[in-house]
Amino acid sequence: MSDTTLHILNRGPNQSELLQHCLDALSTGDALLLIEDGVYWSCSHFSQRLAGIDLYVLQPDLQARGLSLQTGESVDDEGFVDLTAAHSRSVSWC
Amino acid sequence: MKHFLIISRQPPYGSAAAREALELALACALFDQPVSLLLLDDACYQLLPEHQPMGIGQKNLGAMQQSLPLYDVDQIYVCQRSLEQRGLEPEALSLKVKTLDPDALRALIKSHEMVINV
Numbered sequence: 001m002s003d004t005t006l007h008i009l010n011r012g013p014n015q016s017e018l019l020q021h022c023l024d025a026l027s028t029g030d031a032l033l034l035i036e037d038g039v040y041w042s043c044s045h046f047s048q049r050l051a052g053i054d055l056y057v058l059q060p061d062l063q064a065r066g067l068s069l070q071t072g073e074s075v076d077d078e079g080f081v082d083l084t085a086a087h088s089r090s091v092s093w094c
Numbered sequence: 095m096k097h098f099l100i101i102s103r104q105p106p107y108g109s110a111a112a113r114e115a116l117e118l119a120l121a122c123a124l125f126d127q128p129v130s131l132l133l134l135d136d137a138c139y140q141l142l143p144e145h146q147p148m149g150i151g152q153k154n155l156g157a158m159q160q161s162l163p164l165y166d167v168d169q170i171y172v173c174q175r176s177l178e179q180r181g182l183e184p185e186a187l188s189l190k191v192k193t194l195d196p197d198a199l200r201a202l203i204k205s206h207e208m209v210i211n212v
Contacts, residue, residue: 010108011108012105012108012136012139013135013136013179013180014103014104014105014135014136036107036108037105037107037108037136040105040136040139040180043180043181044181045180045181046181059149060149060150061107061150063146063147063149064107064145064146064147064148064149064150064152065105065106065107065139065142065145065147066142066143066144066145066146067142
């Protein structure tokens with residue numbers, strides 16, 4: 001397994017600084033998973049900030065909030081587990 | 095009679111804050127207190143249509159929101175800048191709202207005796 005990190009973000013645009021800290025912390029090969037209120041960042045309005053990132057969005061959290069997938073790849077709970085298993089470590093930004 | 099203004103800043107479902115703001119607005123209305131609701135920042139997302147929160151084990155806030163006009167909570171305000179920062183249009187929201195610029199926001203606060211941030 002290559003030494004990569006899964007970053008998990010669960011806050012929305014009210015915490016814009018948090019997204020910036022998370023983006024600053026991304027290394028090559030890392031992935032970003034948006035969960036809970038973090039899924040608002042996957043709206044196309046913000047796509048420029050997330051350009052070029054290996055991006056995943058938790059589907060039940062999108063659906064709960066009346067959103068459909070606009071950027072990145074959607075994953076279910078099983079996909080969430082697969083992502084954590086595919087990376088050396090997980091970092092929660094909350 | 096005191097006029098209540100409830101200010102909500104949080105999106106739905108991530109915490110109980112959005113539900114608590116709605117409950118407070120309905121409680122004011124039940125006691126015949128005139129009440130207005132102001133949605134700032136991520137609270138704009140509360141009014142996106144077609145929530146389906148069953149998958150995360152939560153109750154849909156939509157029914158509660160749609161009951162607001164029935165209880166005469168029909169003064170619902172949204173910050174124009176918050177909408178713009180999120181690429182949202184007022185027409186896309188599930189309730190009829192009035193959008194406010196900063197001047198109108200100041201005037202709104204001054205026109206209420208009780209202002210509560212939830």
